[in-house]
Amino acid sequence: MRSESLSCGVRRVLWARLAGPVCALLMLVSGCATFDQRAGFSDVRDVVEERSGKRVVWNLGTDLDAEVAEEVRQLLAGTLSAAAAIQVALLNSRELQAMYAELGVAQADLVQAGLLANPVFDGSVFFPIAGGPAKLDLSVAMSFLDIFYRPLRTRVAAARFEEAKLQVTGAVLDFAAAVRKAFYHHQANEQRLDLLETVVQALSVSFDVTERLHAAGNITDLDRARERAQVEEAKVQLRAAEVSGHESWAQLNTFMGLWGEETAWHIERRLPDVPSEPLATEGLEAQALRQSLDLASARQQLIVGGEQVGVSRAMLFIPESSLGAGSEREEGEWKIGPTIEVPVPLLNQGQGRLGRAAAEFRRAEQEYYALGVRLRSTARLVKERLQGADDRVRYSRDIVLPLRERIVRETQLTITPCRSASLISYGLGSSRFRPLSPTSTRSLITGWPELTSSNSLVAASRAEREFRRAAEHGPKRWVRTQGIN
Numbered sequence: 001m002r003s004e005s006l007s008c009g010v011r012r013v014l015w016a017r018l019a020g021p022v023c024a025l026l027m028l029v030s031g032c033a034t035f036d037q038r039a040g041f042s043d044v045r046d047v048v049e050e051r052s053g054k055r056v057v058w059n060l061g062t063d064l065d066a067e068v069a070e071e072v073r074q075l076l077a078g079t080l081s082a083a084a085a086i087q088v089a090l091l092n093s094r095e096l097q098a099m100y101a102e103l104g105v106a107q108a109d110l111v112q113a114g115l116l117a118n119p120v121f122d123g124s125v126f127f128p129i130a131g132g133p134a135k136l137d138l139s140v141a142m143s144f145l146d147i148f149y150r151p152l153r154t155r156v157a158a159a160r161f162e163e164a165k166l167q168v169t170g171a172v173l174d175f176a177a178a179v180r181k182a183f184y185h186h187q188a189n190e191q192r193l194d195l196l197e198t199v200v201q202a203l204s205v206s207f208d209v210t211e212r213l214h215a216a217g218n219i220t221d222l223d224r225a226r227e228r229a230q231v232e233e234a235k236v237q238l239r240a241a242e243v244s245g246h247e248s249w250a251q252l253n254t255f256m257g258l259w260g261e262e263t264a265w266h267i268e269r270r271l272p273d274v275p276s277e278p279l280a281t282e283g284l285e286a287q288a289l290r291q292s293l294d295l296a297s298a299r300q301q302l303i304v305g306g307e308q309v310g311v312s313r314a315m316l317f318i319p320e321s322s323l324g325a326g327s328e329r330e331e332g333e334w335k336i337g338p339t340i341e342v343p344v345p346l347l348n349q350g351q352g353r354l355g356r357a358a359a360e361f362r363r364a365e366q367e368y369y370a371l372g373v374r375l376r377s378t379a380r381l382v383k384e385r386l387q388g389a390d391d392r393v394r395y396s397r398d399i400v401l402p403l404r405e406r407i408v409r410e411t412q413l414t415i416t417p418c419r420s421a422s423l424i425s426y427g428l429g430s431s432r433f434r435p436l437s438p439t440s441t442r443s444l445i446t447g448w449p450e451l452t453s454s455n456s457l458v459a460a461s462r463a464e465r466e467f468r469r470a471a472e473h474g475p476k477r478w479v480r481t482q483g484i485n
Contacts, residue, residue, distance in 0.1 A: 037060070041100060041103055043169075044056070044100075044169045047169045048172050052176050054090050056090050056172060057091055072088050075087060075088050080266065082183045086176050089179040089255045092257040092258070093175070099171055102167070102168055103165065106165075109160065113156065113157035116143075116146045116147065116150065117142060117146050119142040120322070122139045122140070122141070124136075124137045125137075133332065135330050137327070137328050138326065139326035141322040141323060141325075142322060143322050144321060144322070146320075149311070152311040156304060159300060159304040160304050162303075163300040170293035173293070178255065179256070182248065182251050183267075185248050186248035186249055186251075187268065187270070190267070190270075191269055192244075193238070193241045196241050203234050206227065207228060210227040274394065284379050285383075288376075289375055289379075298371050302361070302368050304364070305361035305363075305364040312350065312354040312356075315350065315353075316353075317345045318342065318345065319350060323338070323339070324339045
């Protein structure tokens with residue numbers, strides 16, 4: 001009896017001494033995982049600043065938010081340029097702020113993957129029907145395989161976190177490209193509106209002269225009707241240009257996240273001139289492959305798939321198992337001992353889970369190679385489109401416009417002196433153009449795209465944007481915001 005009592009005492013002492021360190025170790029392992037909402041954003045910020053020259057800020061209710069708001073106000077106070085519009089949009093867009101939250105989601109998944117499963121406590125009490133002392137069973141167990149599977153799960157979650165950073169970075173850069181596109185689209189609409197206002201004024205004055213000539217019997221009713229038709233058609237085009245200008249203005253405000261008094265910004269109403277030298281396109285294909293964030297994201301998906309296959313193979317036969325300790329009190333005496341739970345893989349051996357992981361890996365592999373081919377093709381297409389647009393713009397400026405100017409001058413020389421003396425017309429804000437006759441004004445209405453593209457990037461702007469996107473981070477990717485085709 002004395003030896004049995006001594007043995008029970010030794011077991012109680014050993015349990016008391018081992019239980020504390022084991023629990024402390026488990027709490028230490030789980031407590032090392034902390035959640036940082038801003039984790040990964042610094043990488044996104046650095047890449048965006050390196051490739052676009054603009055900075056991004058994640059607004060989380062700190063003092064930095066007030067500084068950002070002041071910077072936005074200062075940018076809107078002056079004449080808004082394309083670079084300033086992009087910076088305002090990157091700092092002020094709520095859509096981007098919502099997108100940054102995806103980093104927090106991926107970081108939370110990474111933290112969760114590093115946590116161990118909680119121990120499970122089980123207790124039961126049995127009362128004899130015939131009477132007598134109750135029987136008490138207590139046990140505590142936890143999945144000890146989590147300790148071995150934890151590094152595998154962490155690698156998968158870490159790979160997905162890197163993928164999320166690449167996707168957010170690419171989306172931010174595409175958003176900046178969409179803002180640049182919207183800005184030049186609005187600027188082109190403003191320039192077109194100014195041009196059509198001048199055309200309508202010129203035609204209106206010309207029609208007044210036509211009315212006087214018709215009253216004097218110098219022109220027929222048919223000529224008068226033709227002149228009026230030109231005026232009315234120009235007014236229709238002017239109204240359409242006004243609507244287009246309002247639409248592009250509203251769209252640019254949406255990108256920049258502005259409303260109310262903030263929308264009172266102004267821009268130069270004329271597109272910049274055509275660059276003296278065309279953009280260099282040598283090595284675009286290799287640069288697109290090297291810089292593509294889409295390709296980097298697809299590569300990261302491939303890594304995720306490989307890690308997931310490894311996890312599925314490791315958990316193929318024994319996905320989970322519990323180890324713990326149990327105690328029992330019967331007739332006033334406590335009994336204690338280890339417990340273990342191991343599933344027997346007879347019916348389910350994890351074939352489906354492993355097959356799914358392998359299929360997803362093969363899909364990611366083929367998508368990666370397909371994207372590389374598409375990148376090369378897109379780079380060649382963008383290069384050809386840019387060169388073609390540049391050729392059209394320069395040909396219009398150097399060949400077509402001089403011919404139109406000559407037609408205007410020759411037309412003016414052929415007008416009768418009486419009509420030439422009475423005709424009051426307007427130019428186009430350029431000293432290169434002489435006063436316009438109705439014929440030359442009609443020619444101007446027909447050929448206004450050539451006039452605009454000869455002094456600006458209208459014809460080449462879209463090709464240039466696609467070229468810059470391909471050179472900076474690959475072809476256009478999906479953007480969760482409204483764009484312009």
